[in-house]
Ligand SMILES: Nc1ncnc2c1ncn2[C@@H]1O[C@H](COP(=O)(O)OP(=O)(O)O)[C@@H](O)[C@H]1O
């Protein structure tokens with residue numbers, strides 16, 4: 001059964017068709033990659049689904065309910081969370097406090113970090129558990145600004161995860177990290193997400209990563225869905241190769257950037 005469905009979802013910026021009548025269906029438990037060239041509309045689509053941008057027209061159905069007109073807070077409460085392409089971490093807080101703050105916001109508590117984080121045993125335990133799941137336990141008490149880039153990206157994912165989503169959008173969780181670190185970040189994300197049965201939609205440019213981790217791939221171009229299918233189907237799709245890499249043929253996907 002589809003956990004999420006968009007029906008003719010639309011959002012333009014002036015003449016720019018950022019999201020152009022998109023009909024997207026995501027199945028419960030899937031790990032989906034959303035790919036496409038820069039400017040294809042991937043972030044805009046996620047923004048509309050998570051209510052950071054209002055839809056111009058069309059509908060969003062989440063777990064059978066029309067959520068098109070609901071607020072970001074209501075969607076988070078319903079179970080939709082997202083990480084950001086540019087990391088949304090509080091630099092001056094410790095790694096632990098960043099996670100504790102996300103838990104507080106999920107619980108609808110006003111965060112008074114200095115006191116709350118160190119008093120509430122349940123939050124303490126949960127935050128430490130999340131840090132361990134993301135391999136950040138050793139960085140618990142350091143300021144977030146001192147994390148390595150790959151650790152920052154993981155913390156960003158951990159903050160979205162701390163909202164206990166049913167559907168998690170990750171916008172370029174491996175951007176700006178080395179190829180070697182990408183594998184580690186993706187292994188961590190995949191193991192947490194699959195372990196908890198969370199449905200995940202991830203924006204990723206590295207097609208090796210996309211082919212390795214995805215159940216299904218959705219390709220966007222110019223605001224619309226160009227193609228979708230299993231990694232094998234997308235690998236064999238020459239139109240997709242052309243759009244993604246500006247070249248055709250079977251070698252297109254083995255090139256490195
Ligand atoms: N806030 C905005 N104002 C005007 N144009 C925007 C805005 N956000 C995105 N766009 C435009 O919408 C298109 C899709 O952008 P985006 O969703 O960021 O693509 P992607 O994430 O696939 O790179 C691009 O042409 C981009 O320039």
Ligand SMILES: [Mg+2]
Nearest residue numbers: 042043044085
């Ligand atoms: Mg983007």
